[in-house]
Amino acid sequence: MERFAGFRTAAVRRFGAAGAWAYDQWERLNEAFFGSGCIVGEIIWEKALQAKRLGYYAPGKNRIGLSRHLMRPLYPAGVLSWGFRHLNRKLAADILLHEMIHQHIHQTGGWNGENSHNNDRFVREVNRIAKLMGLPIKAAVIGKTGTCSQVRSDARGYLSAAALYDFPYSVREPGYYATCTQRPG
Ligand SMILES: [Zn+2]
Known part of the structure; x- marks a missing residue:
């Protein structure tokens, strides 16, 4: 708990409201889906990641x-004013949950298989x-003769490979x- 507070405080200092949001969501998802079993670490809002x-x-x-990019407004296209008010919270929460699945697997024995998604534990x-x-x-x-990745x-x-991986x-x-905030007025 103290560890969590320390990480959260550092994130608020660095990322403001987006930092607080990420940790609050992490805590909520950890309780809801992992029995609070994930061990907290850094959560960073990365500038350099591709869209x-x-x-x-x-x-x-x-x-x-x-x-x-999760904090970039979709409308109007091309607007550069990124910010917490533009955060697509539902999407960001799902992205965070996906990464927490990797975190949980890593912290509870890891995985064996083709890759970090196509393996028994992730499945x-x-x-x-x-x-x-x-x-x-x-x-x-998914085996070698698995599904075409274009379908769900x-x-x-x-699930197809593409759907499993995402x-x-x-x-x-x-x-x-x-979300309403991302639709043109
Ligand atoms: Zn993944």
């Missing part, structure tokens, strides 16, 4: 990185968390991330 890469987990440093976490979220999906480790799920209903944002309902 398509919205988050990462660095196991060696126990660091979660979130992209500042089990996806199934467990999807159930808690009420998302009607199921995942399985295969004939048996298991859980949970790959499986949200269309429009789930649209």
Whole structure:
């Protein structure tokens, strides 16, 4: 708890409201989905991440990185005024949850498999968390003859590679991330 407060204070100093938000969400998600079992580390709002890469987990440093693209207004396009008021909270919370799955796996024995997503532990976490979220999906480790990555799920209903790798944002309902603050007036 003291450790958490220390990290949070440092993040507020460095990132202001966005720093506080990230830690409050981390704590909420940790309780809701991991039985408060994740061990807190740095959560950084990264400037340099590409638009398509919205988050990462660095196991060696126990660091979660979130992209500042999550704080960029979608409308009007091209506006450069990034800021906490533009944060897409639903999307950022899902990105954070995804990185916390990696964090939790790393902190509870790691994984064996093809990569950090296509392995038994990640798949089990996806199934467990999807159930808690009420998302009607199921995942399985994808073999060499696996599904075409362009579709969400295969004939048996298991997530495709692309959907598995981007859980949970790959499986949200269309429009789930649209928020009033990001629509033109
Ligand atoms: Zn990942």
